[in-house]
């Protein structure tokens with residue numbers, strides 16, 4: 001994972017609430033076995049519609065998505081995050097998010113910015129007024145800024161997520177540094193007991 | 208010593224000592240894997256030259272995109288075929304037990320865990336699938352994870368976690384006749400809304416929950432995620448112990464009694480405090496149907512399609528309006544007058560043997576309404592075999608239902624079982640999102656008995672209407 005400190009770019013206002021992960025990336029896209037190329041499937045149910053906001057030239061190359069409440073609820077598919085990032089989004093700003101989606105995002109380096117609903121609306125209005133407007137998401141200072149409007153709001157990230165984003169840390173590497181603790185757990189009385197249920201062909205040995 | 212909830216007990220049992228770390232690592236006792244959310248995780252391991260720490264605590268099955276046609280039919284879709292092959296290859300490479308299409312233990316991941324007895328009280332269980340909450344019915348802490356987390360668990364058998372808040376949902380009193388576990392959970396999701404459980408682990412309590420069978424409890428826990436909660440739990444009792452007795456994953460004989468004694472500790476202490484509580488009176492519950500495009504949009508089967516003017520604010524009115532438009536429904540229409548094109552009995556919510564028995568009891572000796580396509584898809588090979596032993600397959604086939612091979616099937620539009628645009632489906636699955644069962648398809652969530660009655664009458668119906 002690469003480090004993320006500052007995101008400076010255009011934003012695109014997706015005026016919808018309850019955008020679940022099925023809508024972000026429909027299930028027929030989940031059939032791939034690779035990690036790349038999901039951007040083409042992003043919001044694919046809506047992309048055929050020429051009036052859909054992502055199809056508007058003034059919003060092309062936007063790196064920040066503005067969405068309504070409860071963005072990313074539903075299925076746990078991480079493909080939603082891959083699709084958003086593969087398309088080019090680096091941050092999502094919304095009033096609330098699905099828990100698993102938020103979690104998945106932090107692991108991939110997609111920045112989740114939760115702001116009050118009226119702040120997201122204000123941002124959205126400013127962007128509609130001038131789509132070329134520069135929006136800045138500062139992961140180090142935890143702020144969102146519209147420099148030409150003098151608009152600024154703080155947001156919250158848990159310190160671990162923030163550090164990970166700033167350092168570009170990979171989760172597994174961090175955990176593997178704690179291997180002695182895992183070894184100790186596995187040799188304690190708390191270790192899982194279930195072993196040897198199936199034979200080599202996956203048939204149950206008993207029951 | 209302070210009183211602990213069931214969640215806190217399981218949590219405390221699995222936390223790794225955290226001297227100077229902000230992140231709590233939770234040890235994972237069982238990792239379930241399926242073909243859709245795992246290939247990129249295995250890819251990640253290979254990229255970083257990492258192995259699977261505990262293949263013996265990992266179990267894989269093919270479910271999401273297996274066709275439910277006879278096994279002799281090859282997997283037509285090349286991408287699905289590829290995912291299924293890649294699952295086999297990955298499991299072979301990393302030494303993981305796998306149940307491919309056609310295997311005697313194959314089935315929907317959340318059906319096979321409990322039925323094989325590898326899901327056990329007090330365990331931590333994860334799977335790259337949000338309905339992992341199902342396993343909480345057995346008093347285990349089970350939740351869905353994303354593919355990066357799948358990779359993390361494969362590599363370390365642990366997961367960085369933040370402790371959730373706890374919510375008690377009590378269903379007090381006795382369920383009226385004709386009200387099933389599915390109706391209970393539809394009512395709860397309707398009450399909480401799709402975000403009401405967010406940040407919580409829900410423990411289902413009360414007389415009506417205690418009275419449910421293990422499979423009924425699984426139906427309830429399954430849909431916890433539909434209220435936004437990551438996990439659902441039911442405390443261990445004798446129903447749990449008796450369900451597990453004799454299953455392949457549990458110790459047999461005297462060793463079982465010892466293990467069961469340990470399991471009985473997995474209940475919330477009296478007076479344990481929850482961060483939130485919801486109390487529902489079982490007597491108020493009726494058969495429910497969802498009318499809209501999220502699982503909280505629930506009405507009584509005896510009711511009518513709501514109107515945008517029922518919305519509390521502009522946002523909600525807009526949501527109702529959009530849902531009505533997608534579902535092609537007119538406010539005020541009695542649910543019982545709405546015709547359906549397809550009936551789907553299956554999915555990890557309602558594809559277990561009791562679900563099939565209940566549906567078969569309604570269908571027995573009757574005929575599916577002309578023009579309705581009705582499918583019954585057992586949750587696993589073991590469920591299918593058991594049902595055939597009991598002759599349920601013949602009941603369904605004689606009534607005009609299709610009797611198919613186990614898998615996720617029409618729960619999600621990923622395998623050949625999909626709705627055509629505009630088709631309306633009464634489904635025993637758990638999600639009615641736009642396009643969930645196929646692009647443009649319209650899904651109404653119902654219980655197995657309502658699904659069966661609906662298939663017979665060609666419109667939403669309860670079993671007493673066909674009697």
Ligand code: SF4
Nearest residue numbers: 338554555615618619
């Ligand atoms: S049956 Fe449906 S909800 Fe359950 S695991 Fe399969 S796709 Fe997911």
